[in-house]
Amino acid sequence: MPSADLLSELRWRGLIHQCTDEAALAELLKTPQTFYIGFDPTATSLHVGGLMQLMMLRRFQQAGHRPIALVGGATGMIGDPSGKSEERNLQTDEQLEANVAGVAAQMRAFLDFDGPQAALLLNNYDWMKDFSYLQFLRDVGKYFPVGTMLGKDSVRSRLDGDSGLSYTEFSYMLLQAYDFVRLAKEYDCRIQGGGSDQWGNITAGIDLGRRMLGQPLVGLTAPLLLTSDGRKMGKTERGAIWLDPERTSPYAFYQYWRQVDDADVMRCIAYLTEIDREEYDALAAQTAEDPGRCAAQQRLAEWMTQFVHGDDGLNSALRASKMLFGGEIEALDDRELGEIFEDVPSSEVDRAALDGDGLWVVEAFQRAGLTSSNGDARRTIKEGGAYVNNRRVANANVRLTANDLASETMMVLRKGKRKYALLRFSQEP
Template sequence: MPDSSLTTTDLLEELRWRGLIHQCTDEDGLAKLLASGPQTVYIGFDPTASSLHVGSLMQLMMLRRFQQAGHHPIALVGGATGMIGDPSGKSEERNLLSADQLQENVDGVATQMRSTLDFEGKNAAKLLNNFDWMKGYSYLEFLRDVGKNFPVGAMMGKESVRSRLESEVGLSYTEFSYMLLQAYDFVYLAKNHGCRIQAGGSDQWGNVTAGIDLGRRMLGQQLFGVTAPLLTTSDGKKMGKTEKGAIWLDPNRTSPYEFYQYWRNVDDADVMRCIAYLTEIKRDEYDSLAEATANDPGKRTAQNRLAEWMTSFIHGDAGLKAATSASDILFGGEIGDATDAMLDGIFADVPSSEVARGVLDGDGYWIVEALQATGLVKSGGEARRAIKEGGVYLNNTRVEDEKMRLTTKDLASETVMVFRRGKRKYSLLKFVE
């Protein structure tokens, strides 16, 4: 956990300038509570996949900011609530996960939480799973102890419930019960861990306030809730999705290169909000980046800084180096120590062809035939002319000799050679058994 100038007294001001306070149940009361000494705050994460995505990073960073200000964060993995699925912000019911799938997901997101929060310092974070306290609860006991404290009218008035009831899909009793489980999480954490603050995304407001009301009824205690905006584009669409799908924090699902490129390509209208929401870049640098973007948006100064910060934070210096090296490769840089996976990621939209690996044995594979196999030329004559004119590149190195024979030494990775004609016309040859 890096050093931070945040204190318990200026945390709320930090959240305000970053635009991270969307709703708060009692901001004056929360300010007094935070000023009175270190507090415990929790955010829940339902393990719907084996990795968190960039939308979830908003909440992890919120916990991290509280921790840097001296408070005690609890990252709660929803092993129990994940069996049901939260209806908030969803237009249809989620598919229920098997126990094995759920455990795999819990393990995956827990790993990412450990890399984001400090679990060993003076105000060490805690990683809890609500299945641990729900697994022993019988249905009748839960109805008796918790259900009796929930007025149905109040539940029906929650936006997350009302919007689904008014939709064509409707709302099952299973999903309707989700609010009770999440609310009880807050009560359990307040009672057993001294947790008086729940944070979350703005779509969780109904669940947060339900927990506060349940705490008042069951514990006679005032609890507090604060939500942050959702990570959306300027036109209201959720960020963190591409044509390929979600942008994940797991490098096996979204490579550091793809992650880096996503942030480099954020729209000018969204980049400063992303920097405020997701990074720990200070106010002075933030203002400088905003000015640079306004004065010369074509240089994409803010986007480059965002991509650099985010990739280093999530994937470390090695991940950032791999991402920038991959970016250089795409624009003609040297290809060294590449892997098939890296090249597939960099050249995901580039045509590729397969050739039998055996052609690389013996005298090797004639460069003219290889070029024809790539589709970059239509004939041997066109291939020879392109080479003579200096317009053919193998692994981003210009081909000088039309008699060149390719062997395994010319592979850029385990199975791939990268061919280019001109400045930007790429094609891959994959040599397979």
């Protein structure tokens, strides 16, 4: 995409929430620029909210600009008060180091660090670690009017709330503002991006750049990833949707996007994917005409899963999804199987029942609660409606052994087309 088209691309996608000077930004983007977004390492993985910002860096890079992904090894020690109703718990040095390493590794998967506009991956701890407290107050703090800081929404909302704001968190704005000045000075970085909750911190950096460098800088924010009723996306009853497959499996990741509401799906496609305008409009039309088909959700889920987890991750997610509709169940571990059938009733059985001749299949269906009696189980099997791991049971004399487990400890039983149950086999203490 030519550089001149970047702003129009961001506009139709709805990715410009605020800009300190859109005319100045348009002028800057006529030539290659350096653009940065900061990421505080609050965990060893980013979640989908962080992916939205990574995609913004990626869009700038594809338009011919150089992105800087800044990991907040220093700012992460404090915690950003923006959008928070109470103070974060401070992380240990060991936690922070692990988080920085995990987040940095993920960033390398989404940005090009070798091309003509090679991305930079920086850590603000590298320049903050050498500051003494007095030196920072003298060299940086003197440029911050306290009245201006108190006027920022992120500060005022906390001061007006019950939890208040510590001096530690109050200082966060100074650190992020200095990041912008440092990057402007060393890398000629004139544009900072972020979520809309970062507006106060970004404008503080622009003001500091004017005072310390006499240089005009530009800030740009994107909307937060919210549902149509104002809730943060990327969260479920079981927690956040992470990019790390060990935290959120490709299957669970795929299913999250597959189940996005009609009111939210087109916005997710615009914000998070690289699907072009023509396909976007076609999906929007299909969703309006036939919402039950879920064409947009299907495309979103497949695009996102392949982008984050690759072809193997997508194939794994599709295979797991088919298991809910009768596909053969095999080669899964307990975690994967448990996620696929998390809403299915389960029963505990002593693993010793699988030893010797094994567990009579008729008894297995009763223990699982799928049949009410031996006769009911036999009748279900005779009529061809009994399945173990989605394989039809041939006759009522079958005995189930450890070879019939679908994972380390679990077996999936089904009666008819959709009535599932799990048997969990574990050693009794």
